[in-house]
Amino acid sequence: MNIALLGFGTIGSGVYELINLNKGKFAGNFTDVESRKSSPVITKVLERDASKDLGDTVGKIVTHPSEILEDESIGLVIALMGGMDFEYEMIKECLRAGKHVVTANKAVISEYFQELLTLAEENGVVLRYEASVGGGIPIIGSLKEEMKINRVTEIKGILNGTTNFILSKMTEEGADFGDTLALAQSIGFAEADPTADVEGYDVSRKLSILSSMAYESIIRDEDVYKRGITDIRAADIEMIGSMGYVVKYLGHSILEEKNVYTTVEPVLFKEASIMSNVNSEFNIISITGDIIGELQFYGKGAGKDATANAVVGDVLYILNIVGEQNLPKPLRLNRKLNKMGTEVFKGKYYLRANLDDKEMLDQVLTAVETVAARKTVIVNDNQVYVVTNAIAANDFNKMAEKLKETVPECFYARIYE
Amino acid sequence: MNIALLGFGTIGSGVYELINLNKGKFAGNFTDVESRKSSPVITKVLERDASKDLGDTVGKIVTHPSEILEDESIGLVIALMGGMDFEYEMIKECLRAGKHVVTANKAVISEYFQELLTLAEENGVVLRYEASVGGGIPIIGSLKEEMKINRVTEIKGILNGTTNFILSKMTEEGADFGDTLALAQSIGFAEADPTADVEGYDVSRKLSILSSMAYESIIRDEDVYKRGITDIRAADIEMIGSMGYVVKYLGHSILEEKNVYTTVEPVLFKEASIMSNVNSEFNIISITGDIIGELQFYGKGAGKDATANAVVGDVLYILNIVGEQNLPKPLRLNRKLNKMGTEVFKGKYYLRANLDDKEMLDQVLTAVETVAARKTVIVNDNQVYVVTNAIAANDFNKMAEKLKETVPECFYARIYE
Incomplete structure (x- = not known):
């Protein structure tokens, strides 16, 4: 099975090095399995920015999606262009064309998660996105x-x-x-x-x-x-x-x-x-x-090699299950849940505000007191620091957002318990 | 495929609860796959300690290994007896009988690692041991x-x-x-x-x-x-x-x-x-x-539920690949490496010694000086505390072991860099 790479940026070049240039142990996953004498490689790279350093991709660069979508030798596409609309369309088209897809694009996955999962399932292919969260962490x-x-x-x-x-x-x-x-x-x-x-x-x-x-x-x-x-x-x-x-x-x-x-x-x-x-x-x-x-x-959580590692891990996962009877059970994201605010997060709050005058100090302390008891107050030069007793995040946040209308220079954060 | 459990101790009972008593989501892995209408269960439990609380295992307890080894309906054995010789023999016999094995037994795995891997490969079955290291951590x-x-x-x-x-x-x-x-x-x-x-x-x-x-x-x-x-x-x-x-x-x-x-x-x-x-x-x-x-x-790293989770994860892994063409590539542990000492570990050392007299203090300081420069020395009541400059672990350890012959009450530890 051949592989296509969409986008030859930082992560893309890292993936290319791992799969095609034998950096790391990718090829070692195939050599001793009788039915896979040679390891799969990236045969086409979609990259339309001619100013990029294209490394050792001689003869593999293509500029039109159809050269990948219509190439039946390509069974797996790695989508690493970033951005939203074009990558989203490409991922959809690849899945529809019966090609497995690996991507690191968190924007596309988070926005079109259910649609893409369904499309993969309908077309009997696998969509993987390990690198979309936490870079190299296998989360x-x-x-x-x-x-x-x-x-x-x-x-x-x-x-x-x-x-x-x-x-x-x-x-x-x-x-x-x-x-x-x-x-x-x-x-x-x-x-x-x-x-x-x-x-x-x-x-x-x-x-x-x-x-x-x-x-x-x-x-x-x-x-x-x-x-x-x-x-x-x-x-x-x-x-x-x-x-x-x-x-x-x-x-x-x-x-x-x-x-x-x-x-x-x-x-x-x-x-x-x-x-x-x-x-x-x-x-x-x-x-x-x-x-x-x-x-x-x-x-x-970022970086060329670590993120490329996660991408290539997904590639190996797919190559390993190609031809097996049971594709992994698809995720179902159809539970009906209530999307709530931040009520459940509670804790003491730290707040610092820069003060123009005494009146502003009163505004800060009064505002805080509407939602919480103050535990500590320090006034220092033109700044006030307050630590409150434990309260719900949404109460404090609402108060603080309103306070910022009159006391614009302030920072606040919950103390984790 | 039926499952047998060897040993109904803490982890064993946790595994039984997850697989047979529907604690957790084990059964959910099977219900919507057409070919697996019902989820596998533990049908036999080998437990020879009649004084144990055998929970809800009525009718499943067996006391002789042959009742499991010769039962062709059992395709997977979970070995959780602990100890060394009997569990080792049982794991070998199960692999030879063509049964997949999951174990948490770190003593058996670390002692007979290569032999058991080879035996599994020769018999076309899988040996898994996730819970042998780090309890519930999927390491x-x-x-x-x-x-x-x-x-x-x-x-x-x-x-x-x-x-x-x-x-x-x-x-x-x-x-x-x-x-x-x-x-x-x-x-x-x-x-x-x-x-x-x-x-x-x-x-x-x-x-x-x-x-x-x-x-x-x-x-x-x-x-x-x-x-x-x-x-x-x-x-x-x-x-x-x-x-x-x-x-x-x-x-x-x-x-x-x-x-x-x-x-x-x-x-x-x-x-x-x-x-x-x-x-x-x-x-x-x-x-x-x-x-x-x-x-x-x-x-x-320990505990009934977390460790049982790791064991059942291995069970699911095996159940998922049963019937697939390519068993996972077996580990090869045949690289020739030199087993060295601790030379590569370096750092400052902390040492505390209890002193009977002034002479003992001299012994400690003299001994330390043979391998390291002292950076800090505190003498306090009848104790001396020393922090050294950075040296190799094997040098300090050798000195300290010798020192303990004359200054028995002491503790030392490397400072991590």
Whole structure:
């Protein structure tokens, strides 16, 4: 079976090196099986950006989808172009053409999850997307395995390498958000437009994919409460550190009965915790099942080789089951669940606000008191720091969003319990 | 296909509940596949201890192996008796009889790994042993997956729930070793004879299984350097904590070229680290591959439900491939590697010795100076605490073993870098 690759970007070139250039042990999976004397290779690469370094792909570059879709020797397509509409259309067309598909595209999977699963099933092919969540961490496969025995009721994790790099760097160096974002951009750890990372869309998509799978119900990106990290300042890092905490950008979902609660927001963890010690581009994902208890998976959440590893793992999975009688049982995402807010997430809250005058201080303290008892208040230069007693996230968030209309420069985060 | 269970102890009863009593989602894996209208069940349980609570196994208990070995309706045997010789014989007989085998027996697997793999292959059946390492953590399957693409060069982990419970409890409460071991025994977290746990045999077996797989060469239990934790005292916990460290019992192996280095010993980790925050019965296992980088897997390393989950995962794996054309590629453990000592492990060392007199102090300091420069020395009541500069583990260990002949009450541990 031949393989086609859509997109020769960073991950695409990593996949090409693993499959075609014998970096790693890919070929070793085939050599001693009598019926597969030679290992499958990528025979066509769809790449329309002629300015890209196309490496050792001589003679394999094609620019029109039909050259892949209509090529019957190609049984498996690896979709790594990124973006939304074109990749979505290509994945659909490939599935319809009876080709297995492997993709890392979290935007496409989270947006069209059910449709693509159905299309794969109808056409007797397999759709795999391990690299769409957690880069090199084998979370999709592991979650599916545990779900064979467990009812999974909770998923949480540090799911975005860019923001974890930024927060880790700020914590390490006491630096400010803007400077650290600029640094991340300069070394290629953040994109020119960082919105998807720092405003939570990337985390939300990954959380929606994992939650949809785990709870067997479509949880859409739009269903997830999300709040960015752009308001955090060096002053917060310093105060949070002095309190013995570390700030992390957490995606978290919980299933209780028929209610799903989801949130993506900055959360404070005790320094002495596993989460606090997941740094830089590393990710961690925790899943909780009713039989297994909690499992956590840690690894590189981004990067060429780690992500390509996950993609090629999917390729091997498919090549291994080709010709077998029973395709794996398809996911069913048709449970009727209520998409709830953030009520279930509770904790003390940390809030810092910059003050123009005494009146603003009163506004902050009054607003906080409408939803929570203050436990600690520190006023320092032109800033106030408040830590509250434990309250529900939705109550605090609602209050804080309103407060920001009159006190624009503030940052707040729940303290994880 | 019917299933037989050998041994109705804690894990055995957990497995029985999952497979026969519909705790969890086991049956759900079969109901919608046309060819498997009913899910497989355990039809016979070998248990010769009549005093055991046999739960809801009415009519299924057998006491003679032949009742299982000669029963052609039984295609899969779950071996959970524990111990060595009888389980080893039973596993061999079952494989020879063409029955797939799932076991949690780390002693049998680590001792007879190659022989059992060969026997399974010769008889066209599958041997699975996920629960033999890390309890509920899916490490065996994950390691196999990563090995399809990666050369794995390092494995390290907290692999024993009993000692991690003891060390966590001592750290939490400043308690002494003897008292904490007694507590662990009283609540069933440690056995009456705790040797296998506290002297490192349990960790060593698990490390030898993972290392054999990862490096494709039989690494025997005897090849692993191991040192127990029985010398640790409350005074160590206090001093180590004041230095900003936490003591953990680490199994660690490294492959460099054709040399394998292995060690099981107490190691100090910075408080702000992932390892330091793996507490009580939880385990963590880190594997490093040349493509994927480092992956870590965290979960319950022991306990009825978590371990039964791993066992039943293996059962499902086998039931899923029964009848397929290609059995999974068997592991080959025939690489020729040099089994080295602990030279590759380097670090500063912490040492505490109880002193009878001034002469003993001189003995300690002189001994340490033969292998390392002292960085810090604290003499406090009748104890001396030394921290050295960084040196090779084998040099320090050799010196310390000799020192113990004249200064018997001492504890030492490498500081992880």
